Amino acid sequence: MTSKGLLERLNNGEHVLVAEGYMLEAERRGYLKIGAFAPEVVLDNPDVVRSMHREFVHAGTDVVEAFTYYGHRERLKLMGREEDLEKLNRTALGIAREVADETGILMAAGLCSTTIYEENKPEIDERIRAMFKEQVEWAVEEGADYIIAETINDYGEAKLALEAIQQYGKGLPAVITIVCYNPDKTLDDVPIAEACLKLEEAGAAVVGLNCGRGPRTMVPVIREIRKVCKGPIAALPVTFRTTEESRTWTSLKDPDTGKHAWPSNVSCVTCTRDDIRLFAEEAKNIGVNYVGLCCGNAPFFFREVAEVFGRKPGACKYSPDLSLSVLAGDSKDSYSKLREYAGTGKK
């Protein structure tokens, strides 16, 4: 069992490190379809999900988030798998609980954007409430330690998610992270910092951003959130090199072809380990309490975050050590020609 809950850790002033990004990682491994973006792998190949969770624990995550991203009624209905909805959710939650218990860390359930929200449409609000309710109830029954609502586009939908967690979550804490696209406001045009403050005031345990932007363009918005929110805040960028011209990873272009890179070719604009380390250092300096990575995350990136926060997860045994490298390590005369030919910049 876990030694300390989410709120206890945050109230103690501890950081909570959270690996997200299972969708893209499952796709890279060949178990998820771009376009559908649904976590069918939970039912089709549960061992792959178990393994991804264990690898992120090995790399330093404090939380195993159940892989239910897009595992909601609307998405599964679109895919003709609506009858699998409950089984998928319970299986994903069960796998996450199992890995969290093996390693004594937290398990979080995950809600996400329903993709059907529209402003001022009470009948759609009702459908969304029902979707969140069923997922929250399964999360409680399967033993989640807290509930995340992530990658939410609209303030209005974030509010519905928070209300569902408060109403049906049996007191479990709610972490609400929204997406900031090109403008610094939600899709329903609430300035990001204001949206976070309102969610905090409405009772969310943690508020902030996930997905949408890479470190370089998310950090300035996080600074604004830190200025207005009094409680714990979250930052979980994608691991892509977004710029002032292309603030979102979905707008990035391949520097060679000039074509949009998302979704199939985003590897051409991926961050480096140094970019991720810099992000983690900035997040620490700003006073972000709940730090993680979203799409593009991989264990070698997450280990950088863990190390910045003074953690020593198992993966640190294999952190880079260039002194052991023939091409880049300590100089030996016999290597000099090889180094020159290889162009490593070392003599």
Ligand SMILES: [Zn+2]
């Ligand atoms: Zn993401």
